[in-house]
Every structure is written in structure tokens, then in C-alpha cells.
Amino acid sequence: MIKMLKIDKLKFSYNNREILKKIDLYLEEREFVGIIGPNGSGKTTLLKNISRILSPDSGVIYLNQKLLNSYDIGELARFMAVVPQDTAVNYNFTVYDLIMMGRNPYQDRWGRVKKEDKEIVEEVMELTDTVEFRDKRINELSGGERQRVIIARALAQKPRVLLLDEPTASLDINYQREIFDLLASLNKDLDLTVIVVSHDLNLSSQYCSKLVLLKDGKIFKVGKPEEVLTARNIKEVYHTEVVVKNNPLTGRPFIIMVPKVQVGVNSRKQDAAQTVYQKRIHVICGGGTGKKIINLLYNQGYIISCGVLNQGDADWEVAKKLGLKVAEIPPFVHIDRESLKYNRQLINCSDLVIVTDTPFGPGNLPNIALLTEIDDINIVLIEGKGIKDRDYTGGEAEKYWNKLVLKKYTHVIETTDKAFEFINKLASP
Amino acid sequence: MKRESRFWARLLQIGRIFDIHLEYRIMVISMEFSKRNLYLFIGLVTGLIIVVLLSLSIGTAYIPANQIIKSLFGKRGGDGTYTVIIKQIRLPRIILSFLVGSGLAIAGVIFQGIIRNPMVDPYVVGISAGAGTGVTIAIVFNLGFSFLGISTIPLMAFLGAIITVYIVYNLARVGHKFPVMTFLLAGVAMGFLLNAIMSFLMVLGTNDLHKVVYWLMGSLATASWYEVKLVLPYYFLGLIPIVLYLKDLNLILLGEENAQYLGVNVERVKLILIIAATLITAAVVSVSGIIGFIGLIIPHIARMLIGPDHRKLLPLAALLGGIFLLISDDLARSLIPPLEVPVGIITALAGGPYFIYLLRKKKSEYW
The missing domain is CATH 3.40.50.720 (NAD(P)-binding Rossmann-like Domain)
Structure with missing residues (x-):
């Protein structure tokens, strides 16, 4: 297996506050990785270090066995695509134009559209099921539809690694499933390495092949969902009572929250x-x-x-x-x-x-x-x-x-x- | 059939000059939309020609059309007086009007795009205050009106503008990053400071107050070939990088993070575009004073007409800005002849209400 991402002693602080404290992480090609952890544990910061929006104080990141800093911006955009947390678009571009922007790292200065670009845009619209609103303006779409369009744009970059930051935040349960189903099929069919930051322990548990549990800027546990999502680990990281069951449909751990009110007496x-x-x-x-x-x-x-x-x-x-x-x-x-x-x-x-x-x-x-x-x-x-x-x-x-x-x-x-x-x-x- | 396709091919060829995106638009999206764009541009170019001819003809002395043509293209020239008026007075003024109008509109589009804020105009980052301070210093301290064969007023305005933006840029820079909101705020703060200095200087030199005030209101009355030559090199020096980075600016509209994910070197593009837009604005301000509203409103009108894609937005805004200032200047010099109204007043008077009308008419968000 090829080491797709290697993070070595990564440290990052913001305003003298250490957000990431010595992160070591190895991820392999074609993995579906979920980065989980409580608010403020450094999930998004880690993702932004990987996507090079933030640069670490110390430590190095290798992407596909090459130093992340040695990629030029266009080269990086051809290798790794990012779906950010906030997908709101202030300007009313059409869906087609927006997806076409994903072809930017392959285009010349004028953004001339080649036949190949058109084919790829058609292809990713097909994949993400966004063909029907190609001519619509982006602000006319619902949150779930817009999320699919942004994922389509990322796919138009023809990346080998896809990073997503909370892709299902504020989406209904049907969209949550839809987005994660899509990610799973991309991971399986396109051999895409998918790294997703998520709040939702159950979603990540059902879909990811590997979970990275962060606590206070450190990696608390890395492994298969059943290794990471134990009641003991969750208790220690989230300070909350849960019961871990087995989802009979997927065989993956399923977390049930224990409401405090009901157990009030004791x-x-x-x-x-x-x-x-x-x-x-x-x-x-x-x-x-x-x-x-x-x-x-x-x-x-x-x-x-x-x-x-x-x-x-x-x-x-x-x-x-x-x-x-x-x-x-x-x-x-x-x-x-x-x-x-x-x-x-x-x-x-x-x-x-x-x-x-x-x-x-x-x-x-x-x-x-x-x-x-x-x-x-x-x-x-x-x-x-x-x-x-x-x-x-x-x-x-x-x-x-x-x-x-x-x-x-x-x-x-x-x-x-x-x-x-x-x-x-x-x-x- | 064959004839018709050749017609379309020719149209496309013409269209490509303005709109590089046209081809895939026509093929893929909808024929209606791009035809509309094409007609829009053809209409505007025609409009520009008519306005130029009108501007040549009206003024303190009315010049009939045949005389215009004779003076401009006739071998022996037309009437001597007419020829002088047209060639030495009106033509440079028209060219300057167009350069100033389109320059302000272009700079407005760029600043609004980079800062991603609809309230931004080319002056917002302190250019107007800087230029104004420079001019005030020149007038109040009576630095003479000719220095090495260069008139000091435009020179001081240009220097004031460039120095101010340089200071603002350095104030806003954080390490090797350059947050646009800090840039905006630093510009506003610097503007206040310079306005205070300017007012103070004006109090000192009360005798020359009217000159400063007149300059601040914006006017093209001093236009001659000299001013045209002064502006032209900076105008094109600024325009070239702008044209080269329009696609990147589109992506920056999605947010700087997104643009970087899509392979744009955001910091570099921002720096280049700000320098370019500043250069154009400073050059334009130095010869025209502070003409308001064009840099704010024309980009908005253009965006309403054609959408946010800068590859179409910029040429449209440039055309609209040029035509708008030409018409305003015609009004400025023909409303109460032989007196000239400062053109800044006309642009504000005409632009403000029209903008309000557009806002009310198109309530859906276009920004």
C-alpha cells in the first residue's frame, strides 16, 4: 500500500494557543478516513494544515511521498481537492459555470474551455446527480443540492485525494446519507482517498474505513471504527455517557446517547x-x-x-x-x-x-x-x-x-x- | 444553411474580442443568453460612436456634422477655427473622458471583486484622500504650475495617491498574507487622517480654497493632449495585468480559501491586481480630480446586466463607464454655457437616482 499522507510531528498554534500538539499520522491510498473529535479538538485546523491553507509551526507533511510545501498551487489543486465547511456562494454563478471552475488548474490563463473539460464536467455532474440543475443559479438550490454541486466542482479537479470539512453539517438525515453514500462510491469506484472531518460519530462509523479521534490537539486513537468508537474512548474524549451497539445492517459500531435526565436518580x-x-x-x-x-x-x-x-x-x-x-x-x-x-x-x-x-x-x-x-x-x-x-x-x-x-x-x-x-x-x- | 453558419462563425469571431467564453456559452448553455450579450456589446459600441460624434458637435460653439467630418478626415481640413476646436479641444477631452470613465469603472470592478464588498469604490482605499492632499499641498504652498515641463497638479495628485496606497498596503499586511478587510479598514482610516490634514491645509491657505474645492469636485475642463499622454501609459500598464488575471478574480469571488483550493495563487493575484487598479485610479485622478459614483455604480450596473463573470463584466463596465462620463461631461459643459459645471456633480446627480431605481427594480440579489 502506498502512503498517501504522512504527517510527522505536526504542531500548529494560533495566537500563542497550541491547537495541534505533535500530530503523527499515516494514511494509505484509497482509504476512507474520518477525522472525529469534540469541538475545539483541532479537526478543522488539521484539515487546513493538510490543505495548506495554514502552514504548521513545525513538523512536515508528505503528500504522496512528496513534501507538501514543494507542490505548486496548481499541481496541488490537480492532486487534492477540498470541499470547505462553508459552501455558500455569494455570487450567483450558474451551477455549470461553478463546476467548470473545478477545471481551473488544467486551463490556461484565459480559461478557454476544451472538449476534455466539457466531458469531465458532464461526467462529474452525472456522478453527483447534478445534471438537472446545470442551468440553475447556485443560490436557487437547497443546502444538500449545493453541497453536491461543490463536491462536483472538487471532482472536476480530477483529484486523487478529496478532503471534506463537515460535509453534512446542517443537512437533513436523507441528505446526510446521500452525501456519505456518494463519498463511499467515489472511494470505491474511483479509488479516491477520502478524508472527511465530521461531527457525526455514527455517520463516520458506518462509512469510514479508518477513524482518527482527536482530543485537545492530539491524536487519541486511530483505527477501525470498532477499535476507536468504544464507550470508554468516547467517555474519555467527549466526557459523555454512551452505549455502543452494533448496527446489524453494517456490522459497524452504533452509538446511542444516554440522556442525563433519565438517569438522573443515580x-x-x-x-x-x-x-x-x-x-x-x-x-x-x-x-x-x-x-x-x-x-x-x-x-x-x-x-x-x-x-x-x-x-x-x-x-x-x-x-x-x-x-x-x-x-x-x-x-x-x-x-x-x-x-x-x-x-x-x-x-x-x-x-x-x-x-x-x-x-x-x-x-x-x-x-x-x-x-x-x-x-x-x-x-x-x-x-x-x-x-x-x-x-x-x-x-x-x-x-x-x-x-x-x-x-x-x-x-x-x-x-x-x-x-x-x-x-x-x-x-x- | 451554409450561409447562416458562416454568419454565426463571423459573429462568434467578433464576439470573441469581447467575450472569450462565448463559444461554449453558445454551444452548451443557451443561445438566447449569449446572443443577448453580443447585442449588448454591439449596441454599446454603436452608442459610443454616436455619443462621441455628439460630443464633438455640442458645446459653447455648435459644430455641424459635415464640419466634424471635414476637420477630422478631410484632406485640406475644414474651417480653421472648427478644426482647432475639434482637434485641440474637443477630441482630447473626449478621449480623456473615456479613459477616465472606463478607468474608474475598471478599478471599481477590480476593487469590488478583490474585497468582495459592494460598497467599495476605487477611492475607498485612500486614493482620493491621498491625491487630494497632494493637490492641496501643491496649491496651498503655491508650488508653481510647471516643474521640468510637467504641470505639478497632476504630478502631486499621482504621487499622493501612490504613496497613500503604499502606506495602506503596508499597514494591512500581516506577515506575507494580506487580509482584504484589514486593507479596507486601513484605507478608510488613512482616508480620515488625510482628509483632516487636507482640511487643515485649506484653512491655512484660504485664498486658494476655491481652487482646491473645484479640483475635489472633479472636472475635465483642463483636458488637452498633454493630459491624455499623461494618463495613457499608466492606463495600459494597469490594464494588461488586469486582463491577464480576470479568470483568477472570478475564482477569488468564491472566497480566498476556495480559490486556493482551485489552484489560484491568491496572495500574488491580489497584490498584482491591487497595484494595477491603483495605478489606473491614480493616473485618472491626477488629471480629473475626484469624480465620484462611476467607480461604485457602473460595476454594479454592469453586474446586473451580465452577471459576475469578470471576463464579460470588465469590458462591459469599461464601455459603460466611458460612455457615462462622456455624456456627463457633455452636460457639464453645455448646461449653462459658457460656465462649466464640475462633472463630478453631474455624475453624482445622475448616477445616484438611477442606481436607486435599479435597486428597487431588481430586488433579487445580483451581488
Whole structure:
């Protein structure tokens, strides 16, 4: 693989404030690189150093094994194109004229348009799907359309490296996907090395082959998205709680933000919870009694399973929506052997089982009956409502319940909130 | 069919003189638009010829058309007096008018383009104040009206303008970069300072006040072949680099960063264009005084007519500026004969309302 970009001990300061502190970075040809990091971490400054708008205080940059400073301006424009953060054009050029400006580094002093220039402009308009507004004025376009036009202009430079600064800032989600799809196809089909600065961790994670995570002007981590985007790294760089899931469609990490309000009660527990997010919890519930605890635990990052639940039950719906593993049976059907077997499996690989104060009838009785048979497992019984008031089996459920209460690792707790707090305490080392 | 295509080829050839972009415009974009541009230029050139003939004929003494032709092209010449009036008085004045008008318009286009601000005119960076100070010094201190065969007034105006812009440029430079907004502000600040000095000098030399004021109002009354010869070399010295860097100026309109991404050596282009535009403005100011509004308004009118592409904008603005000053000067010397109204007053009186009309009519953003 060819080293497309090599940055060696790059330092840059602005008004005596060090923005970039000794950046070392190697990027290879045909990579799709995302530069991420919090506001003020130096993302854009790094990009401007690479695009030679800013010149470093010390350190060197090699582009395609040649010193960046030794390129002349036209040569650099033929090799590397930049899509800046602000794509607003003050003067009302037509789209075609604007894209044609991308041919500038290939034209003579008069800007005479050659046949080749026209062909290339047609080609990049085709690629970026901007043919339809070729005659429109640039200010008549929407933000997403204008972004595509500016990318087309960059492509008309026939570059081998494409730099983009926040190409999806202030765009709707459909445009975000559109722009990144376009970049991905350019990267794949045209063998373009794409380097994109982005705020959006999830977008970069889904599309980039390599991520560069900056923190305070230093490189915090470089690697594949799954190596860089861990909850621990994000916590350290962004000082914020997140849960990292796997996007089943791309296999890439997907970040879910944890709202502070919801975890308000035990915000002081956040740090501890962070380290135990992989703990598994099985919830035995029904009739909507488990909704709240499932949501709370899920947001905290625990791996949750449920069962056995009737399909269509309020708790079943929540579990399905969150994509949890659920032992399930059709509506109004008694728990059968098969579902019970699966439920046992789920319980066996859990660290903790929660039983909510759900009513028990003959249909779901096997749930607690099964639990009494399993030894040495942490059980949390939520008893907001006494078992007597929700036993519709003529005393049988009560019998099992009391058995559970007497077990060695059982904790009886009155409310869901307290149970949640207790579980977090239990889970912290 | 064949005949028609030959006609188009010929039209294109003519068009190319003004509009290098025309060919691909016609092929690719739309025929309407470029035909419109072509007609615009043909119309303006025709207009220019008519205005020149009119200017030759009107004035304190009316000269009929046949006499004009006889004086200019006749082998034995026409009536002696007419020939003198035409060849020694009106023709140099017309040429000078056109040079001054087009020069100010060209400088306006360049400064507005580089600074990317619609409020900019050629005087904004302190040229007018510098030239005015130079002239005030010459008049108040009575430095004589001839020095080594050169009249001191234009010389002092030229020197004042060039020195001022040099100072402003050095004030605005940060390392090897040259931020245009600082340039603009430094120019405005320098202008205030010089205006204060000028006022102070005028208080000192109250006797010559009217001369200074008259010069500041702008006039072409002193025009002769001498002034034409004075302006011409600087005019073309400035025009050549401007014509060479028009495409780069288009790209600078997108912002300096963008222009650099597209392969323009922004700092160099800015420096060259500023020097060139300053040279033209200083030369023009030195012979005409301060004629306002042309450098501000004509670029705007041209931009409304033809769009922001400098390769078309510049020739159009030059033509419009020249014609506009010619007409204004005709009015200046024929409104209340034998008195001459300073032409700066006419340009401001005519230009201001017309500009307001255009602004109201075309409310969509053209800038």
C-alpha cells in the first residue's frame, strides 16, 4: 500500500494557543478516513494544515511521498481537492459555470474551455446527480443540492485525494446519507482517498474505513471504527455517557446517547455503570410491569432478555422494539415446554434475574416455578404490590414466590426506581 | 444553411474580442443568453460612436456634422477655427473622458471583486484622500504650475495617491498574507487622517480654497493632449495585468480559501491586481480630480446586466463607464454655457437616482 499522507510531528498554534500538539499520522491510498473529535479538538485546523491553507509551526507533511510545501498551487489543486465547511456562494454563478471552475488548474490563463473539460464536467455532474440543475443559479438550490454541486466542482479537479470539512453539517438525515453514500462510491469506484472531518460519530462509523479521534490537539486513537468508537474512548474524549451497539445492517459500531435526565436518580453511579455495561439481566414480567425497568437498564447499557411473554403483551412490545432476546408464546396461550426451555437458557446466561410485580395465573406460573429450580443466581423481586393481591392460581404462585424470597441471593425491593439503583450498585465493582 | 453558419462563425469571431467564453456559452448553455450579450456589446459600441460624434458637435460653439467630418478626415481640413476646436479641444477631452470613465469603472470592478464588498469604490482605499492632499499641498504652498515641463497638479495628485496606497498596503499586511478587510479598514482610516490634514491645509491657505474645492469636485475642463499622454501609459500598464488575471478574480469571488483550493495563487493575484487598479485610479485622478459614483455604480450596473463573470463584466463596465462620463461631461459643459459645471456633480446627480431605481427594480440579489 502506498502512503498517501504522512504527517510527522505536526504542531500548529494560533495566537500563542497550541491547537495541534505533535500530530503523527499515516494514511494509505484509497482509504476512507474520518477525522472525529469534540469541538475545539483541532479537526478543522488539521484539515487546513493538510490543505495548506495554514502552514504548521513545525513538523512536515508528505503528500504522496512528496513534501507538501514543494507542490505548486496548481499541481496541488490537480492532486487534492477540498470541499470547505462553508459552501455558500455569494455570487450567483450558474451551477455549470461553478463546476467548470473545478477545471481551473488544467486551463490556461484565459480559461478557454476544451472538449476534455466539457466531458469531465458532464461526467462529474452525472456522478453527483447534478445534471438537472446545470442551468440553475447556485443560490436557487437547497443546502444538500449545493453541497453536491461543490463536491462536483472538487471532482472536476480530477483529484486523487478529496478532503471534506463537515460535509453534512446542517443537512437533513436523507441528505446526510446521500452525501456519505456518494463519498463511499467515489472511494470505491474511483479509488479516491477520502478524508472527511465530521461531527457525526455514527455517520463516520458506518462509512469510514479508518477513524482518527482527536482530543485537545492530539491524536487519541486511530483505527477501525470498532477499535476507536468504544464507550470508554468516547467517555474519555467527549466526557459523555454512551452505549455502543452494533448496527446489524453494517456490522459497524452504533452509538446511542444516554440522556442525563433519565438517569438522573443515580447520575453519580454513571461512572461505575460504564464499566459494567456488558452485564446480562433477565426480566420476568408481563402486563406492562416491566416496561420501566427494561428501558432504564437498556439505556444504562445492560444486555437484557425477557420471558416468557405472551406476544402482544405491553412488555413484549417494548422488548421487541428494543430488539431484545425474548422467550415468547402466542397470545392467551399457556407457557409450553419449548418456550420454557429457551427461557431457562436465557436465565442461565444472565447474571441477574428480575421478577416484577406482575399478576400470576396458570398461564405464566411456570415462569417462577422455573426460577425456584435454578440455584446460585441473583434475583431481584420487585414487590410494589403484595403477592397475595396478584395471585390468581389459588395460592400456588404465593408458594413459589415465598420460596424465591427465601433463596440465598434474593433481594426484595419495593419500587422499580429503587431496584434500578440497587442493581447498579450491585453491578459496580 | 451554409450561409447562416458562416454568419454565426463571423459573429462568434467578433464576439470573441469581447467575450472569450462565448463559444461554449453558445454551444452548451443557451443561445438566447449569449446572443443577448453580443447585442449588448454591439449596441454599446454603436452608442459610443454616436455619443462621441455628439460630443464633438455640442458645446459653447455648435459644430455641424459635415464640419466634424471635414476637420477630422478631410484632406485640406475644414474651417480653421472648427478644426482647432475639434482637434485641440474637443477630441482630447473626449478621449480623456473615456479613459477616465472606463478607468474608474475598471478599478471599481477590480476593487469590488478583490474585497468582495459592494460598497467599495476605487477611492475607498485612500486614493482620493491621498491625491487630494497632494493637490492641496501643491496649491496651498503655491508650488508653481510647471516643474521640468510637467504641470505639478497632476504630478502631486499621482504621487499622493501612490504613496497613500503604499502606506495602506503596508499597514494591512500581516506577515506575507494580506487580509482584504484589514486593507479596507486601513484605507478608510488613512482616508480620515488625510482628509483632516487636507482640511487643515485649506484653512491655512484660504485664498486658494476655491481652487482646491473645484479640483475635489472633479472636472475635465483642463483636458488637452498633454493630459491624455499623461494618463495613457499608466492606463495600459494597469490594464494588461488586469486582463491577464480576470479568470483568477472570478475564482477569488468564491472566497480566498476556495480559490486556493482551485489552484489560484491568491496572495500574488491580489497584490498584482491591487497595484494595477491603483495605478489606473491614480493616473485618472491626477488629471480629473475626484469624480465620484462611476467607480461604485457602473460595476454594479454592469453586474446586473451580465452577471459576475469578470471576463464579460470588465469590458462591459469599461464601455459603460466611458460612455457615462462622456455624456456627463457633455452636460457639464453645455448646461449653462459658457460656465462649466464640475462633472463630478453631474455624475453624482445622475448616477445616484438611477442606481436607486435599479435597486428597487431588481430586488433579487445580483451581488
